[in-house]
Amino acid sequence: MSAVFEQIFQVGFLAAIIRIATPLAFATLGEMFSERAGVLNLGIEGIMLLSAMTGFTATSLSGSLWLGVLAAVLTGMLMGALHALFTVALGLSQHVCGIGVTLFSSGLAYFLYRLIFGQQSVPPSIKGFETLPIPVLSSIPVLGPAVFNQFALVYMAILAIPLAAFVLYRTPWGLSVRMVGENPRAADSAGVSVIATRFQAVILGGALIGLAGAFLSMAQFNAFTFGVVSGRGWVAIALVVFGRWDPWRSAGAALLFAFVDALQLRMQASGLGHIPYEAFLMLPFIFTIVAMAVMSRNAVAPSALLKPFRREER
Amino acid sequence: MFRLEVRTSTPAWFNLALPLLAIAATLVLCSGLIALAGAGVLEAYGVMFTASLGDSYAITETMVRAAPMIFTGLAVAVAFRAKFWNIGAEGQLLAGAVASCFVGAIPMPGPLAMLLMAVAGAAAGAAVALVPATLRVKFKVDDVVSSLLLNSVIYYALMALIEGPWKDSFSGYPISPPIEDSANFPVLLEGTRLHLGVVVALIAAPVIWFLIVRTTLGFRIRVTGENPEAARYGGIHVERVLISTALLSGALAGLAGVGEVGGVHFQVMSDISPGYGYSGIVVAMLARLNPLGVVPAAIFLAAVMTGAEAMSRATGVPAFLSDVIQGTALLAMLVALLFTAYRIRRVGAAR
Numbered sequence: 001m002s003a004v005f006e007q008i009f010q011v012g013f014l015a016a017i018i019r020i021a022t023p024l025a026f027a028t029l030g031e032m033f034s035e036r037a038g039v040l041n042l043g044i045e046g047i048m049l050l051s052a053m054t055g056f057t058a059t060s061l062s063g064s065l066w067l068g069v070l071a072a073v074l075t076g077m078l079m080g081a082l083h084a085l086f087t088v089a090l091g092l093s094q095h096v097c098g099i100g101v102t103l104f105s106s107g108l109a110y111f112l113y114r115l116i117f118g119q120q121s122v123p124p125s126i127k128g129f130e131t132l133p134i135p136v137l138s139s140i141p142v143l144g145p146a147v148f149n150q151f152a153l154v155y156m157a158i159l160a161i162p163l164a165a166f167v168l169y170r171t172p173w174g175l176s177v178r179m180v181g182e183n184p185r186a187a188d189s190a191g192v193s194v195i196a197t198r199f200q201a202v203i204l205g206g207a208l209i210g211l212a213g214a215f216l217s218m219a220q221f222n223a224f225t226f227g228v229v230s231g232r233g234w235v236a237i238a239l240v241v242f243g244r245w246d247p248w249r250s251a252g253a254a255l256l257f258a259f260v261d262a263l264q265l266r267m268q269a270s271g272l273g274h275i276p277y278e279a280f281l282m283l284p285f286i287f288t289i290v291a292m293a294v295m296s297r298n299a300v301a302p303s304a305l306l307k308p309f310r311r312e313e314r
Numbered sequence: 315m316f317r318l319e320v321r322t323s324t325p326a327w328f329n330l331a332l333p334l335l336a337i338a339a340t341l342v343l344c345s346g347l348i349a350l351a352g353a354g355v356l357e358a359y360g361v362m363f364t365a366s367l368g369d370s371y372a373i374t375e376t377m378v379r380a381a382p383m384i385f386t387g388l389a390v391a392v393a394f395r396a397k398f399w400n401i402g403a404e405g406q407l408l409a410g411a412v413a414s415c416f417v418g419a420i421p422m423p424g425p426l427a428m429l430l431m432a433v434a435g436a437a438a439g440a441a442v443a444l445v446p447a448t449l450r451v452k453f454k455v456d457d458v459v460s461s462l463l464l465n466s467v468i469y470y471a472l473m474a475l476i477e478g479p480w481k482d483s484f485s486g487y488p489i490s491p492p493i494e495d496s497a498n499f500p501v502l503l504e505g506t507r508l509h510l511g512v513v514v515a516l517i518a519a520p521v522i523w524f525l526i527v528r529t530t531l532g533f534r535i536r537v538t539g540e541n542p543e544a545a546r547y548g549g550i551h552v553e554r555v556l557i558s559t560a561l562l563s564g565a566l567a568g569l570a571g572v573g574e575v576g577g578v579h580f581q582v583m584s585d586i587s588p589g590y591g592y593s594g595i596v597v598a599m600l601a602r603l604n605p606l607g608v609v610p611a612a613i614f615l616a617a618v619m620t621g622a623e624a625m626s627r628a629t630g631v632p633a634f635l636s637d638v639i640q641g642t643a644l645l646a647m648l649v650a651l652l653f654t655a656y657r658i659r660r661v662g663a664a665r
Contacts, residue, residue, distance in 0.1 A: 092652070100648060104638065107635075107640065111638050237459050238459050276474040278470045282467050289455075289460055289464065293453045296453050
């Protein structure tokens with residue numbers, strides 16, 4: 001028993017949890033902003049994939065990692081704007097548009113990647129982000145090497161959580177976002193532009209989703225593969241529900257998921273060789289479904305989620 | 315000046331005009347990508363057309379591809395009619411494929427094997443669809459998210475099967491053992507791959523249309539989708555309707571997998587579906603959720619997929635163009651549907 005315990009709380013394991021949680025935290029916060037404004041973004045899976053592709057490509061062509069991150073963020077914002085155009089400006093079904101954005105973005109990612117890099121026997125890779133130990137903090141026992149010896153993008157994700165909470169709960173814009181998500185008609189009466197605020201929230205969400213994509217292809221795998229996202233976007237949507245549309249709880253949900261994911265990776269590696277590793281890959285997804293079942297009864301979504309706003313209609 | 319007005323009814327020719335408009339817009343938009351790849355737009359589309367619909371063999375190949383998308387398109391159309399957001403047709407298809415492969419590997423007379431494969435595949439698909447429906451009815455879990463997550467679960471379960479107990483110990487390939495030869499669906503035209511399952515798919519469309527438009531269950535499904543409050547008020551047990559819809563939808567998606575195992579691959583491998591479940595959403599939307607419209611919509615997407623491969627070989631444009639076309643077509647169709655809700659009216663200056 002204690003051997004198992006020791007294995008779990010190794011530094012490497014904690015570091016793995018943080019690394020797995022990072023793209024999920026970005027994606028979850030991004031989806032949360034969008035949903036708090038009343039817009040479900042099912043395009044997240046495809047937007048992550050396209051951002052991972054543009055980020056990887058920009059870095060591969062320019063040699064600059066941060067230029068790649070910028071490309072990924074801009075991609076996310078652009079696709080967010082596209083989703084907002086359909087769902088906010090035109091008021092189309094958020095469910096179906098989101099699936100459309102995902103199909104379109106993934107198709108575009110595959111198409112452009114194949115066009116730029118051709119079909120190579122060894123997939124091209126880049127020299128991705130390297131760990132950046134923070135002086136003093138990284139020498140704290142256990143926690144130091146796990147949390148403070150990470151990629152720059154990990155620190156950005158950690159800082160993004162309080163920042164997101166501050167923006168959502170403590171700024172006038174955050175108040176507007178919450179108003180248009182809860183009661184757009186009241187927000188409109190109070191002089192808040194529902195359309196503009198929703199656009200801004202979905203685009204900001206897109207930027208964060210773009211960072212999630214950038215992390216996958218530029219820090220975690222250092223390459224773009226067609227399976228680079230493989231369901232993480234859908235998981236992020238579930239984590240927003242699990243985190244009850246709150247930045248802190250959503251980030252906590254991402255950590256919890258990352259714990260389960262890291263655990264199954266350990267189980268794959270440790271002696272259970274006769275079980276195919278794919279069996280373990282199912283576990284985080286089953287966990288997420290069960291967690292949603294447990295949480296959803298009490299979860300209260302933003303009241304105007306999924307509802308388009310048209311001023312003239314009452 | 316022009317003004318948007320709310321429409322109260324839509325003319326019948328819209329059912330044909332809107333998808334055609336969306337498809338035309340899609341082809342125009344995607345021609346930019348063909349030009350970007352340095353190929354002639356008309357040449358590329360020409361190759362796509364010839365290779366998918368240009369001669370009788372090409373047409374049979376396109377129909378073989380259309381069959382699974384007719385089933386997933388019907389699955390999605392039925393589900394969306396009740397506003398049961400089943401995005402899980404992909405996983406339900408895979409479950410159907412696995413179940414029918416199990417049954418097909420058992421030695422028994424051919425016709426019996428085929429029948430039992432269909433029953434097992436439909437049951438497996440229905441069982442998978444039952445999960446998001448039950449979670450929604452009992453636990454208020456969003457059906458979109460749970461059905462999407464379930465796709466990953468089923469996919470990894472299939473992978474675990476073909477990497478584990480089913481793995482070919484002789485070659486080491488991650489593929490299931492083949493089904494019995496006698497269980498292979500009969501080929502209808504010598505020298506082609508046109509199999510019995512294609513005909514079953516073509517028959518399924520009018521059957522589902524009849525079910526939706528002319529039966530009590532169909533009525534309940536439609537009312538539940540259009541106005542659940544009114545449905546409840548009218549004595550319809552909405553939760554029960556959602557469960558029935560899920561079972562029907564999942565069974566149809568499962569049959570898509572049965573056709574792929576019995577008529578095309580005769581075994582299960584990791585890439586048995588190139589996203590037919592997600593394509594079903596595009597098909598259903600292009601068809602405006604009308605089961606009869608699902609057939610031409612599925613044939614269109616199948617032609618794009620079949621044609622894209624030939625186009626890629628001939629012009630060097632990546633075949634992934636077909637994926638972009640699918641996504642664009644879905645979005646274009648949604649925009650085109652605005653014409654059903656609004657009309658553009660010229661507002662006279664003389665007043």
